[in-house]
Each structure stands twice: as structure tokens, then as C-alpha cells.
Amino acid sequence: MRKNPTGRRPKYCSAQCRSAAFRVRSADSQEADFSREAERIGQAVATRARMVAQSSSLPVPSWPLEPLRHSVALKRELEDFIAVSVREALDRGARWQDIAAVTSMTVSQLQSQYSTVQVSKAVEARRGRRPRQPVVPAAEVAPKPAAAGDGPDGQSPPRWGGRDALARALSHLQRFSGQPVRAVAVQAGLSPSYVYRFTAGERHPSWATVRSFVLACDGDPDDLVDLWNAANGQERQTPPDAGFETVLARFQGAMRGLHLAQARPDPDILxxxxxKGHRHESAVIRSVLAPSPARQAGQLSWEATEALAEALHGDSDRIHRHWTALRAVAPRPSILTQAFG
Incomplete structure (x- = not known):
């Protein structure tokens, strides 16, 4: 075979020589692709494993095949991950014999099943099966004017963001309601399959969908606003002239949303x-997590607030912004109140 630095079409001494050159070029071009695909597939494996865990724990009589469907999909993801991992291991200097010892396969089986050509075909086939990970519905990707009011603040939801806490909160809310998924879906005007998918974290619902779902579960939509904003990577702006009641409702809603996402653990545990120096604030914390307004929340220390947010696996920075806004407008306790508690 003659190298071709000038850009002219190469000439080969035989058909076998041309095939060998093609295999070399294919291997060179696929090395980086295998590395990138390993990262993508690894994320898909983690996502699908979470879906298996969630679907197996949700009482959904209408969808008895969901755990099985997710398990089969997880198996396929793992098979693809093993394939690209084999090629990546070879690229990093591993020998076929070493890989055979790990996989309990013979070298001949590995070379046949995980050749560059075979793994490249598997990677290409994945592209035809995508999206493997949850995707934003097309209606939410298209920009919409703020006046449409699709988001809690009258803004269009931005592109994809984190969603685990939101999905958990919606799932727990449905279970706490005591209603089956199909009944909630009918009341919310949604399909049961879509409800199941966004409560399992497989789909990303719009704010209008979340609000309808929460109301159908007899919940308070304000408790989900901050989780929905966090899932969309955006902030809920507080108007400069917002009063104490408004800011308090937003702070309490953010804390109750985190509490719901963790299946409402006993406040005493939190x-x-x-x-130790802030245990005396326990009564305020109980009132913050309660459904009624907690006016004394404006006096909650940041140390206690931060510890509560971390115990609920929340984003301390987001909670700190709510806490700061609340402290700025909270009425100061009078001397008489301070003296007699």
C-alpha cells in the first residue's frame, strides 16, 4: 500500500491490501468515538437503572410491564457499554487475554463479537434507537413569548436540566394522594403512560402539566415551583416590591418541595x-414544613436552614437566596416578644 500525502486517490497493490488499509483507517477514526460513546452509554445505563428502581417500587396496576420493559432496555444498554469498553480497553493497551479473564469468554469469542467492525455497527445501531435518555418534548424546545405563561413566572421553560428531585416529588405526591395513576391522569387531563414516564424521570413535563398533576393529587402547586425551576436551570425572580407573605410562601414552598422529594421524612429526624446550638429552632422548622404559613420562618437562622436543606439533599445556594429574600422583608420581633419568647 502507498501512503497518499498529496490528497490524490490512493492506489493499492491488491484487493486484500485495500481492505487492510480500510480497516486501519476505520480503527483510527473509531478510537475517539468509542471513548465518547462510553461516556454517553454510561450515563444512559445510570438513567435506565434508576428507572428500573423507580418502576419496581411504584404501585401502577395499569402498567404491569413497565419494570420488565425498563429491565430489557437496561440489559441492552449494558451490552452496548461492554462492547465499547472492550474496544476502549484495547486502545489503552489491554490484551485480549486480559479481557477474556474479566469477561469469562475465550479470546476467539471476544475477537469475533467485539471486533472494530462489530462494535462500530452496534454504535451506529444505537443512533437509530435514540433518544436513549429522556428528551424535552418538541413543544418545549421551541421558544415561546413570556406572555404565554407556561412557566411559573410567565416564562418559557429553557432547555433540559436536572430533574431527579422533581420526578421523585411528583412520584411521592401521587402515592401520598392514595389514588392510582390512571385516576390522577384522568383528573389532570393526561395520558396514564405520560404520567408514569414523568414520575419515573423518563420525560420532562411542562409547568402546566405539573400544575394540573399536583392539583389532581390534592397538592399545592407552590411546593413544586422551585423544583420545576431547578429542573429547568432557572431562577424564580422575586419582584422588588414583593411583600412578606409572597416571599414567605416562596421560601416555604421551596422547603416543602425538598421535603416532598425525600418522601416527607419525620421532622424529628431532620x-x-x-x-446542637440550633436545636431550639425545631418548632420553627416543623412549622416551615407544615402546609399553613409559618410567619416565624423569617427568624430562622441560616445555620439551621442550611442544615435542613442539606438533610433534604437540596441545593443550599438556591435555598440561601430564598432565605436572604425572606430575611430582608421579615418583620423584626419586638422587644416584648424577645423578652418573653
């Missing part, structure tokens, strides 16, 4: 995580 209080035990507080720094």
Missing part, C-alpha cells in the same frame, strides 16, 4: 441533624 431536626436531629441540626447543629
Amino acid at each position: 431536626i436531629s441533624a441540626l447543629p
Whole structure:
């Protein structure tokens, strides 16, 4: 075979020589692709494994095949991940014999099943099966004017963001409601399959969908606003002239949303995580997590608030912004109140 640095069409001494050259070029071009695909497929494996865990724990009589469907999909993801991992291991200097010892396969089986050509075909086939990971519905990708009011603040939801806490909160809310998924879906005007998918984290619902779902579960939509904004990577702007009641509702809603996402653990367990010097604030924390307005929340210290947010696996920075806004407008306790508690 003659190298071709000038850009002219190469000439080969035989058909076998041309095939060998093609295999070399294919291997060179696929090395980086295998590395990138390993990362993509690894993320898909993690996502699908979470779906298996969630679907197996949700009482959904209408969808008895969902756990099986996710399990089969997880198996396929793992098979693809093993394939690209074999090629990546070879690229990094591993020998076929080493890989055979790990996989309990013979070298001949590995070379046949995980050749560059075979793995390249598997990677290409994945592209025809995508999206493997959840995707934003097309209607949410298209920009819409803020006046449409699709988001909690009258804004269009931005592109894809984190969604685990939101999915967990919606799933727990449906279970706490005591209603089956099909009944909630009918009341919310949604299809049961779509409800199941966004409560399992497989789909990303719009705010209008979340609000309808929460109301059908007899919940408070304000508790989900901050989780929905966080899932969309955006902030809920507080108007400069917002009063204490408005800011308090947003702070409490953010804390109750985190509480719901963790299946509403006993407040006493959360209080035990507080720094010892702030245990006296336990009564305020209980009121913050309660459904009624907690006016005393404006006096909650940041140390206690941060410990509570961390115990609920929340984003302390987001909660700090709510806490700061609340402290700025909270009425100051009078001297008489301070003296007699």
C-alpha cells in the first residue's frame, strides 16, 4: 500500500491490501468515538437503572410491564457499554487475554463479537434507537413569548436540566394522594403512560402539566415551583416590591418541595441533624414544613436552614437566596416578644 500525502486517490497493490488499509483507517477514526460513546452509554445505563428502581417500587396496576420493559432496555444498554469498553480497553493497551479473564469468554469469542467492525455497527445501531435518555418534548424546545405563561413566572421553560428531585416529588405526591395513576391522569387531563414516564424521570413535563398533576393529587402547586425551576436551570425572580407573605410562601414552598422529594421524612429526624446550638429552632422548622404559613420562618437562622436543606439533599445556594429574600422583608420581633419568647 502507498501512503497518499498529496490528497490524490490512493492506489493499492491488491484487493486484500485495500481492505487492510480500510480497516486501519476505520480503527483510527473509531478510537475517539468509542471513548465518547462510553461516556454517553454510561450515563444512559445510570438513567435506565434508576428507572428500573423507580418502576419496581411504584404501585401502577395499569402498567404491569413497565419494570420488565425498563429491565430489557437496561440489559441492552449494558451490552452496548461492554462492547465499547472492550474496544476502549484495547486502545489503552489491554490484551485480549486480559479481557477474556474479566469477561469469562475465550479470546476467539471476544475477537469475533467485539471486533472494530462489530462494535462500530452496534454504535451506529444505537443512533437509530435514540433518544436513549429522556428528551424535552418538541413543544418545549421551541421558544415561546413570556406572555404565554407556561412557566411559573410567565416564562418559557429553557432547555433540559436536572430533574431527579422533581420526578421523585411528583412520584411521592401521587402515592401520598392514595389514588392510582390512571385516576390522577384522568383528573389532570393526561395520558396514564405520560404520567408514569414523568414520575419515573423518563420525560420532562411542562409547568402546566405539573400544575394540573399536583392539583389532581390534592397538592399545592407552590411546593413544586422551585423544583420545576431547578429542573429547568432557572431562577424564580422575586419582584422588588414583593411583600412578606409572597416571599414567605416562596421560601416555604421551596422547603416543602425538598421535603416532598425525600418522601416527607419525620421532622424529628431532620431536626436531629441540626447543629446542637440550633436545636431550639425545631418548632420553627416543623412549622416551615407544615402546609399553613409559618410567619416565624423569617427568624430562622441560616445555620439551621442550611442544615435542613442539606438533610433534604437540596441545593443550599438556591435555598440561601430564598432565605436572604425572606430575611430582608421579615418583620423584626419586638422587644416584648424577645423578652418573653
